Structures are given as C-alpha cells and as structure tokens.
Amino acid sequence: MSSTPYAGPPPLIVVMGVSGSGKSTVGAALAQRLGVPFADADDFHPAANIAKMHAGHPLDDEDRYPWLEAIGEWLAEYDAEGGSMSCSALKRIYRDQLRRHAPRVSFVHLDGTHEVIARRQASRPGHFMPASLLASQFATLEALEPDEHGVVLDVDQSVDAIVQQYVDLIADPR
Numbered sequence: 001m002s003s004t005p006y007a008g009p010p011p012l013i014v015v016m017g018v019s020g021s022g023k024s025t026v027g028a029a030l031a032q033r034l035g036v037p038f039a040d041a042d043d044f045h046p047a048a049n050i051a052k053m054h055a056g057h058p059l060d061d062e063d064r065y066p067w068l069e070a071i072g073e074w075l076a077e078y079d080a081e082g083g084s085m086s087c088s089a090l091k092r093i094y095r096d097q098l099r100r101h102a103p104r105v106s107f108v109h110l111d112g113t114h115e116v117i118a119r120r121q122a123s124r125p126g127h128f129m130p131a132s133l134l135a136s137q138f139a140t141l142e143a144l145e146p147d148e149h150g151v152v153l154d155v156d157q158s159v160d161a162i163v164q165q166y167v168d169l170i171a172d173p174r
C-alpha cells in the first residue's frame with residue numbers, strides 16, 4: 001500500500017459540505033491517504049467571522065469573500081503538489097471563486113441528512129459553530145452542478161469507508 005492511489009497529477013481537492021458534515025475529519029484522512037498536504041478553511045477565517053458565527057449569526061457573501069480568496073490562494077500554491085482543503089464552499093459562486101484560483105480543483109461533497117449531521121454536531125461540544133446555524137447552512141447549500149468537477153459521498157458511513165469510496169472513484173471514474 002505504499003504507492004499512491006491515483007494515476008496522473010496529485011489530487012487537488014476541496015472537501016465541502018455544511019458545518020459538522022465531517023469536512024475536517026475526512027479532509028485530513030483523505031490527505032493522509034493521498035499523500036498530500038491538508039489545510040482547514042476554519043483556520044483562514046478572520047477573527048470577525050468566527051465571532052459572528054459564535055454569536056449565532058450566519059456569514060453572508062461579503063464575509064465569505066476575503067476568506068475564500070485566502071483559500072483560493074492556498075489552492076493555487078498547492079496546485080502542482082496537490083492538496084486537501086476542508087471548506088464549506090456552500091454556493092456555486094463560492095466554488096467558482098475557488099476555481100478562478102485553481103481551475104483543476106475537484107470538490108468532494110460530504111452529503112447527509114440534517115438528523116445525522118445535527119447528531120454529530122451535538123457530540124463535539126466546545127466548537128465555535130453553534131448547532132442553531134445548521135439550518136442556515138442547509139438553506140445556503142447549493143449542490144454540485146453537472147459541469148462541476150467533483151463527487152458526492154454519503155456521510156452516514158465510517159471515515160475509512162468514505163476515504164475508500166473516494167479512492168475507488170478516482171481509480172475508476174464513471
């Protein structure tokens with residue numbers, strides 16, 4: 001199992017989805033399996049964004065714009081080397097913004113029901129994101145469109161199974 005599980009250039013992925021869908025957990029696990037660097041978009045938020053969410057207010061497009069620019073710059077920096085970034089990327093325009101920096105980026109949407117994700121959020125007390133914002137995350141979410149490069153994976157399975165499903169998909173893209 002020492003060889004890389006892909007042919008061609010190292011994958012450059014954004015693991016996307018609503019808060020609590022497992023982006024940080026799966027993004028890091030995928031980075032390890034693919035042998036590429038990992039970064040968490042939560043670490044790119046200006047302090048004002050964190051404070052706003054912590055106070056129970058959803059971010060708007062204006063709040064997200066500079067944050068997405070910073071994430072796009074990271075993707076551009078790791079374009080050749082490959083990388084795994086966990087970032088909500090909820091709207092098509094946000095993904096378009098990231099693609100302007102790194103056109104080959106591929107999205108891995110961690111998809112799940114409100115029920116499953118709310119349960120997971122409830123079991124990680126102390127996170128800055130209040131569970132009350134989950135409804136707004138779902139309301140903002142726009143699914144990947146057919147012309148967008150990416151895959152959708154069901155979160156209601158183990159992290160290992162999600163990683164394996166992704167590796168199988170890139171080995172045998174349909």
Ligand SMILES: Nc1ncnc2c1ncn2[C@@H]1O[C@H](COP(=O)(O)OP(=O)(O)OP(=O)(O)O)[C@@H](O)[C@H]1O
Binds near residue numbers: 017022086155158
């Ligand atoms: N496939 C899984 N099975 C069981 N638990 C999981 C799975 N994926 C993630 N978790 C757990 O669910 C919780 C949320 O995961 P995580 O923090 O990775 O989500 P996130 O999408 O990065 O959230 P946020 O965007 O709010 O930071 C964590 O407690 C994590 O350990």
Ligand SMILES: O=C(O)[C@H](O)[C@@H](O)[C@H](O)[C@H](O)CO
Binds near residue numbers: 041089
């Ligand atoms: O676009 C957004 O609203 C943000 O990315 C949020 O989703 C949080 O940063 C993150 O997911 C932490 O819970």
